[in-house]
Amino acid sequence: MTYLSYISVYLIYLLAITSLYSLNVAKLETSHTLIFNKYNHIIKRDSAKVALQNKIKIANNDSLKIALAYYDYGQYLDVNGEKDASIKNLKIALQIAKQLKNDEKIAAIGNYLASTYWEVGTYQPSIDVYIIAYKSAVRTKDSSQIAKISMNLASNYNYLGEYDLAIKYALNALKIKEKAKDWERICYHYVSMATIFKETNNIEKWEFYINKAYKLKDQENCASLGDIAKIYNNLGSISERKGQHKKALAYFDSLKVLSKEVGFNKGISAALSNSSDIYKKLNQTEKALQLLQESENYFSDPYEIISNNNSKAELYRLLGQDNEALSLVLKNTTLKDLYFYSMEHQKTLQLLSEINANLLNYKEALRWKDSLRSLENKLHDSKVQKGIEELETKYETEKKEQQIELLTTENELKNQRINAGLVILSFLIILILLILYILNIKNKQAELKQNNLRLQVLRTQMNPHFVFNALGSIQNFMMKNDARKASQYLSQFAALTRATLNNSTVASITLADEISMIENYMALEQMRKQNKFNYSINYDQDLDLDFIRIPPMLNQPFIENAIKHGFKNIDKGGILTITITDKKDWIEFIIEDNGEGFLEGFTNKDHKSMAMSIFENRRKLIRQKYKKDFKFEIVNLRDKHPNQTGVRITINIPILNND
Structure with missing residues (x-):
């Protein structure tokens, strides 16, 4: 090796060492920046925590203030994703409110705690706390709070497949809202009611309640953005059931446009998935699959994953790719949330049975078929269906009776108003005559004064x-x-x-x-x-x-x-x-x-x-x-x-x- 070669090797070595040092310095600086930003965020969060903890301490012996401080802290922890700590503080707040027998706070705190329980998948405690909150709300006679908690209970029971209880609490919520003429978020209640009937395959009632929500959606405070999205989604699904594919696509397109304008991912996902179902029926399988794949970018809950897997599996079957279809539906069985979506649960079991049969796995096909029959028997239990129908009939009968009672009361009030009106009218006529008499005297006085002035003007002229x-x-x-x-x-x-x-x-x-x-x-x-x-x-x-x-x-x-x-x-x-x-x-x-x-x-x-x-x-x-x-x-x-x-x-x- 020549002298020049040694020098070249040495220079390359130096260059490599320098580059490596620069790279490490850059990484170190980036790391410091990330740590600093993260540290800053932690400091802000910790300071908020400290402030809320101090709020609990300075409440002294004021039990109501202590309860509200724990309630605020619980909400803060929930928003920041610390669900277990949130539940712990909310439970303390609820316990103090119960000791104080403060029904207003029990209803508010209980409603929030029950919702948090549900989010972490603790279903029975969620229902238990909702019932406690509901009873307290009834004692406060706050119709808005009673209706809200009642409909939350209905949604829980619907999710768990207990449709008779779901319809009971949903009808109760609606009755309270309609009786109080409280139209705030009424569309949410109609959509929730419609969803229950959709789950039990009662198309007529599903459409009835969705149309009620649709008529009120543009009235002030009647519907949130989420409610409007659900209305369009349901209208599209109903049109699809009736074979009105063009009309259904128009509803889903409206849903997608509306959702994209406000960044509502769940609405976009639903619009794409449902449009895919229609293109599948129109034998445009590739287009349908493309829409489902696009919808995956907007998923936000387990239901969307389960439903998407089932829909894609059906498309893969049409394309002759049974193994890919089987892989997708088997994924659904690993998700605990599957058992809380009755229609998708049914579809999963049916697909598993049919795909295994196609792949000649008859033993597996039979096993999944038995599971499907058990679920169908539960869903279509005649007692449940009869209970639902009886509850709704009772609700409609009560509603008509209330309307008759209301008309009778209105007639009585009308007669009272007429009598009161006649008294007021007589008084007004006397008052007007008196005013006219006074004005007439004043006019005569003014006219006399004006005539005197005219004479004075004439004299000066x-x-x-x-x-x-x-x-x-x-x-x-x-x-x-x-x-x-x-x-x-x-x-x-x-x-x-x-x-x-x-x-x-x-x-x-x-x-x-x-x-x-x-x-x-x-x-x-x-x-x-x-x-x-x-x-x-x-x-x-x-x-x-x-x-x-x-x-x-x-x-x-x-x-x-x-x-x-x-x-x-x-x-x-x-x-x-x-x-x-x-x-x-x-x-x-x-x-x-x-x-x-x-x-x-x-x-x-x-x-x-x-x-x-x-x-x-x-x-x-x-x-x-x-x-x-x-x-x-x-x-x-x-x-x-x-x-x-x-x-x-x-x-x-x-x-x-x-x-």
């Missing part, structure tokens, strides 16, 4: 000072031989007088009439003041003046004040502007002058002329009568703009078209 001044001005034009102006102003004065007299007696006038009155009044005042001011009335030309109705003569007092006080100390250059705007539910009038305005420190309260008092009273009456208010605002322009004089008044007068 047509006060002698204004009349004499207007007539004097017209006479002055006549003496100056200015017949045209004298005639014009006389015409306006006559129109204003006529309008004032007419409008003082009505509740509303058109906007056109209001503008005409304002224009005549300002023209006469302009003539009387010898043109010391100019005026303008501005409004949108599209405004429908002839169809909009408003209360009359609300603006005139403010126009009068603007002319009388605003232009008091000026000889010319006065400007009075009235802007009218449609604001949908009211008409906005803005009256603005460039006169002296108010003195410094002036407020609205300082200006209480007779005209203003009348305006306020009219405003109050309109608010009471029409239930409409309107904005009224006076602004001294100098307060907002130091270089500007005058006053701006904004009045929003309500439109009365619909009143």
